Amino acid sequence: EADIYQTPRYLVIGTGKKITLECSQTMGHDKMYWYQQDPGMELHLIHYSYGVNSTEKGDLSSESTVSRIRTEHFPLTLESARPSHTSQYLCASSEWEGRGGHNEQFFGPGTRLTVL
Amino acid sequence: GENVEQHPSTLSVQEGDSAVIKCTYSDSASNYFPWYKQELGKRPQLIIDIRSNVGEKKDQRIAVTLNKTAKHFSLHITETQPEDSAVYFCAASIGSGYSTLTFGKGTMLLVSP
Numbered sequence: 001e002a003d004i005y006q007t008p009r010y011l012v013i014g015t016g017k018k019i020t021l022e023c024s025q026t027m028g029h030d031k032m033y034w035y036q037q038d039p040g041m042e043l044h045l046i047h048y049s050y051g052v053n054s055t056e057k058g059d060l061s062s063e064s065t066v067s068r069i070r071t072e073h074f075p076l077t078l079e080s081a082r083p084s085h086t087s088q089y090l091c092a093s094s095e096w097e098g099r100g101g102h103n104e105q106f107f108g109p110g111t112r113l114t115v116l
Numbered sequence: 117g118e119n120v121e122q123h124p125s126t127l128s129v130q131e132g133d134s135a136v137i138k139c140t141y142s143d144s145a146s147n148y149f150p151w152y153k154q155e156l157g158k159r160p161q162l163i164i165d166i167r168s169n170v171g172e173k174k175d176q177r178i179a180v181t182l183n184k185t186a187k188h189f190s191l192h193i194t195e196t197q198p199e200d201s202a203v204y205f206c207a208a209s210i211g212s213g214y215s216t217l218t219f220g221k222g223t224m225l226l227v228s229p
Contacts, residue, residue, distance in 0.1 A: 033216070040203050042221040043160070050214065060117075060214070090159065097213045100166060103148045107159040 004108035006091050012114045013081055021076045021111045023091035024047045030096040032074040037088045049074060081115045088112050118143040120208050121162035122220025123134045129196050130228055137223045140188040148211040149189045155202045
C-alpha cells in the first residue's frame with residue numbers, strides 16, 4: 001500500500017548526540033517535506049525537496065540538515081541534539097504540480113523526539 | 117512571501133451545531149486552498165480543498181468558500197459530531213511546481229455531546 005513511513009516513531013536521547021530521522025515514501029512523489037510541530041500547534045516547514053539532489057530550507061530556521069539521494073528517501077539529521085530540538089517531526093510528500101498532479105500533501109505518522 | 121491568518125484558535129460547539137473557521141491570505145497569486153484535519157496523536161489529513169476558479173465546494177457536511185477579492189476562505193462544518201473534534205489547518209499555495217503550502221496556525225475544534 002502506498003504510504004509514508006517514518007522511523008523511529010519515538011526517540012529519547014541525550015544532549016550532544018547525533019541523530020537521523022528516517023522518512024520513506026512509496027507514493028511515487030517527487031516533492032518531500034519536513035515539518036516541525038509542537039503538540040496541537042502550527043506546522044513549521046524546515047526543509048523540502050523538489051526531487052533527487054534538491055534540498056531547500058524552509059521558513060523556520062533549523063540546525064538540521066537533509067539529503068535526497070533517492071526519490072523515495074528523505075532523511076533529516078541533527079548533528080548535535082539539544083533540548084530545544086524536542087518536538088514532533090512530520091515528513092510529507094506530494095506530486096509535482098507541473099505534471100498535472102495535485103498539491104495535496106500526504107503526511108507520515110511523525111517522530112516524537114525528546115532531548116534530555 | 118505568503119502569510120495565512122486563521123481564526124479562531126479554539127472553537128467549542130454543541131453536537132449538531134455548525135462550526136465556521138476563517139482564514140485570510142496575503143499573496144494574491146495564491147490559487148490553491150486546502151484544509152487539513154489532525155486528530156489527537158495522528159497525522160494531518162486533507163479533508164477538502166478549493167482552487168481559485170471555484171467560489172464554493174461542498175462534500176457532505178463540510179464546505180469551503182473562497183472570496184478572492186477579499187483574500188479569505190472559510191471552512192463550514194454542519195451538524196457537528198464528536199468525531200469532528202480535532203485541530204483544523206488551512207493553507208494556501210500558488211500551486212506551481214516550485215511552491216510550498218503556507219499553513220495557518222490551526223483551530224482546535226471541540227464538539228461536546
